[in-house]
Amino acid sequence: MQIKSKFYSFLRKIGRSIYQSKYFDIIVYLRVTHMNYVAFLLTAINAIVLLQGVVLPAIGIQGAMKIYVTLAVIIILVVLSVMLGWIDLNAGTQRKIIEKNVYWYKPPWKVVRELTFTSIDLPFIVAMAEGTEGELKECYKEAAQAVVDWLYESSFDVVVRGPKPSDDCIKKLLVHIGFDERQVEEYLKFVKERSEYR
Amino acid sequence: MPNAKMIIRKLLRIYVYMRFGMTNYFTFLISLFNTASLVWYFTSLRKYLSFPEFLGLFFLIYTPLAVLLGYYDTKKLVSKSTYETNPYWRRPTFIERKRFVGAIMTPVALLHRKLECSEECKKCSEESLREHMKYVLSDGKYNPRSHCFCDLAYKLGLLDEEHYRKCIKVATSEPYLSDLGKLR
Incomplete structure (x- = not known):
């Protein structure tokens, strides 16, 4: 257990220094350039070289004809790729992959938390807390501080945990908003289960 | 052309x-x-x-x-x-951070606040809405920095000194990773 936590804090330390390093941005830009331009260009060069040097001579196409056939193949491939790419983004795998993702219809963790009182915005907390006293006000205070901690720490830390006011407080706050207690129990049970698969 | x-x-x-x-x-x-x-x-x-x-x-x-x-x-x-x-999955984006801390606010949210909260709170809501509009009209170039709700939360006793300071930093933070030094 201790080894696990030491290893985890070691990872966090490395992660934090990478995240905050301006020099690491160079790798980001390098990767983006490679992925978006260079890799594609290299594939195109490979295809042309293979076509010119291996495939066309093997099927007996020589001389100027080789250049015409290569050009024709490139034009056909580019036109077909553009057409297929448009279809793919708007109706094909790109669109369907997004829509078939379970989180297209399941609320993701952040949304679930956002919809509960645990990470509701500060203006809402302020508006609701006005005029409250005692235990209820303490709960609003807890919620406000938990939200501020979450927002602040997520700005620079590597691992981010959601704000977690106590269950008792969440219950009180939800009842104050107007939910009945049975509804709140069910709701909190669901939220807790959802936050499990982090 | x-x-x-x-x-x-x-x-x-x-x-x-x-x-x-x-x-x-x-x-x-x-x-x-x-x-x-x-x-x-x-x-x-x-x-x-x-x-x-x-x-x-x-x-x-x-x-x-x-x-x-x-x-x-x-x-x-x-x-x-x-x-x-x-x-x-659990990290708020830059603009979510601004929204949660009340630096910006959508018109629909303002309508709700108009009905619910005090004069001071309404003024903050209006300020946040103005910031929101500037942000949208500038196509994201304008950085909203209103910390009216942090002030109000502090005044109401919802935030202690430490959290108030954090709240201001979030509300006025810069959007770029390289500017994070200023946030800390």
Whole structure:
């Protein structure tokens, strides 16, 4: 257990220094350039070289004809790729992959938390807390501080945990908003289960 | 008459479409074909089957298996886990941070506040809405910095000194990673 936590804090330390390093941005830009331009260009060069040097001579196409056939193949491939790419983004795998993702219809963790009182915005907390006293006000205070901690720490830390006011407080706050207690129990049970698969 | 910027934008879009078409269909099919050819050529299978026969058999076995695995993957395996391991699963984005802290506010939210809260709170809401509009109209170039709600929360006793300081830092933070030093 201790080894696990030491290893985890070691990872966090490395992660934090990478995240905050301006020099690491160079790798980001390098990767983006490679992925978006260079890799594609290299594939195109490979295809042309293979076509010119291996495939066309093997099927007996020589001389100027080789250049015409290569050009024709490139034009056909580019036109077909553009057409297929448009279809793919708007109706094909790109669109369907997004829509078939379970989180297209399941609320993701952040949304679930956002919809509960645990990470509701500060203006809402302020508006609701006005005029409250005692235990209820303490709960609003807890919620406000938990939200501020979450927002602040997520700005620079590597691992981010959601704000977690106590269950008792969440219950009180939800009842104050107007939910009945049975509804709140069910709701909190669901939220807790959802936050499990982090 | 389209200007150079518009032409470049159009060309880039065409390039993106081309890359999707290439990557998702041609490269995918070619790589399958390459694997099938290698397996056929370097194993003793070529003694028993011709290449077209092997190709037919390969796709006959591979296709239903891949479809089945793809289905489970989308619903339960790597695709789902990839989404869940994304840090933005629990990390607020820059603009969410501004919204949660009250530096900006949408008109619908303002309507709600108008009915509910005190004069001071309404003033803060209006300030946040103005910041929101400036942000939208500038196409994201304007950085909203209103910390009216932090002040109000502090005044109401909802935030202690430490949290008030953090709240102001979040509300006035810069959007870029390289500017994080200023936030800390």
